[in-house]
Amino acid sequence: MSFDAAPVTVQVRDRNLQILGVVDDFTSLTITPRFNAVGAFVLNISADSPKADLLLPGNGLIIRRGSGVLMSGPIREPNWQRSDSDGGTGSLTVNGVDDLTLLAGATCWPNPTSAPGSQTNSVYKISGVAAETAMRALVNLNIGPGAQAARKISNLTLAADGGHGAAVTKQVNQFDKLLDVLQDIAKTAGLGFRIVQVGSNLQFQVYEPADLSASAKFSFGLGNLTDASYSVTAPTCTKAVVVAGGSSSPRVVSVTTRADPNFPGPWIEQFVDLTSVDTASTDLTAQMTQAANEALTSGAAQGNLTVTPIDTPRLQFGRDYTVGDQVSCQVRDDFFTDVVREVNITFDAQGGYVAKAVIGSSDSTNNQDALARMYQYFARIVTRLRRVETRKPS
Template sequence: MSAPLLVYVRNAALERIGRVDDYTSLTVVPRFNALGAFTMEISADSAKANLLVEGNGLIIQTPSKELIDSGPITSVDWSRSETDAGSGKLTVSGVSDTSVLALYTCWPAPGSAIGSQADTVYKIDGVAAETAMRTLVNVNAGPGAITDRQHPLLTLAADGAHGPVVTREVQQFDGLLPVLQDIGGAAGLGFRVVQVGGALQFQVYEPVDRSGTARFSFGLGNLTDASYTTTRPTCTRAVVVAGGQSSPRVCAVYDRIDPLYPTLTVEQFVDLTSVDSASVDLTEQMDQAAEEALTSGAGKGTLAISPIDIPLLQYGRDYGVGDTVAAQVRSTWVTDVVREVTLTSTAAGVAVRASVGADSGDSTVARIYQYIAQVKRDVGRLKTRKAA
């Protein structure tokens, strides 16, 4: 992109209240099935500075007005050094609208008040993955939730019933966002929350395979640099255990050979002990739990590339986050999903760097967060068993 990105400010009601065309720098990172982020620096003396406050949000578009990301402003920091002119600078940070999903948990009985949560799990029983994801959002945060849990701006796109059939139990008060990531990841579906008119719309979609047309290599002249790294799998054998409380214990082992480490076996315990082993859909639930564990724990390869926009291939028009693209690594073509893109915009134009392959949660901070989340879920299950 030769021109800077377009930035608009919206208020809490999602109404556009101005355009920021004098920022110094802008970095926006849209992510696939995860929370995007943005950071913008601007002079504190800007006439638009009074619009940049917590509670408002930004809408960021390409020069041709395709949406890159949008979301609430979470912090506005002021700083000044002795070399700064005027009143210093503001650093405006925020997250994507998908962050609304991180505000909610999955209640076991979402149609009841908190004092009536007698169940320990919420059951998803043999529906398409998109339907399951859409229902979870609807009953916990959307128009179908009890009144005091409804997000006032959240709506849902029509149900396209995409993805395989899902049968599983959601543990009481698991985070809504991680559950959607588990289901979406195993089903090969994408999800997001985007602004549509005056509402925030939850959407589930099938990512597009553009590997035949979105191809990057030094030979094609559309790369400035590239690097490829790999990480070992954390689960190649899922040991699923159901029952054992009020019903006999049932155990099963699911193996998945890692192509890069074919002789490596890493076992992971998958806890379904809260599931009655006499359930007629026990096999489906165990299969689903194993699929999620093996998908989450698979070995990962991360390809970081710096594409060059050319007339026939441009970010935001010809490929985007969630799409499958192809890039040449040494003498081999790698085909995988664009997990995140970092766009850095200044007056000189926009630099694009894409991460292809392993999900964007592969950073050290995200790994620690994911580990703590897993420990929290495991502790919750232990408490549930002791209380039973």
């Protein structure tokens, strides 16, 4: 690289999150941070390296670039291999995931602070609190400082509550996956969340992604893009049929539509099950609205842009933008603005690296606005093509 990019540093931690050493002789390192989803890493090292003995299950990695943490998480699968042409003791490949995996392995209990024999409720209810507050409460009561002793992760803390996001009113079904529930809330509220090591603790953080579309731009003309591909898939839900009650209370049905002008045709109905909700509840309308919005957002049409960016002195991943941020990328004649969903980055032993970003998808934050921008662009392309098709020869 022709400029002074921040180097990557790989630290090894033990099960108590204490630093054991630095791996400075790896042959390659690939990390894939993902927005509101569990990321992963793969590290390759010579098996006869003195650092190889540190790379054991139960330990973990903290991967830094400059002063920032790109990823932290536990080692899952060390794999050793050797061939007769190695001339040594072989190579060691270490696979792992980021610390968000703690959420993927937990469920939401209806009475989270009570013992297993005291789970008397059928749902956990969230009533009219900011999305961030609701997300923090779910983590806190199920696996955080406020959880019962048998479920508490002792070194997990929560960042301060910033009160981000609109008010949420919903019921969480008993033993739903914690990560899935947080993803639903965050997607509708336009928020991001992560778990990362801070000092000697892990910290759950909720944040509002940055809109960097004016400063973080990628194009072939700017020299920071090597390839790009773009695709669109049709919606799977344009009409949410929400059904509440029906067993112990009278059934109530609401229908919410969200038309997509770029995909005309029959409505695509989806049943949304709220039959566990008592229709006498004073917040019934808010719960049904929340459920409809989540179904329509998840089932909206999807755009997917995959690009291979190149770091330049003015624009570098991890310093100027990261997953969850909104950036701009030139697709054909126009700039397209959406969220960086994930980035696959491979570092080599010489300090070089290649980054491949995926921008925009159904998992993007602020999905409805992003899709609106995407289809404005998509509609322009369709309009141009129709003009070509209908143009009469002179």
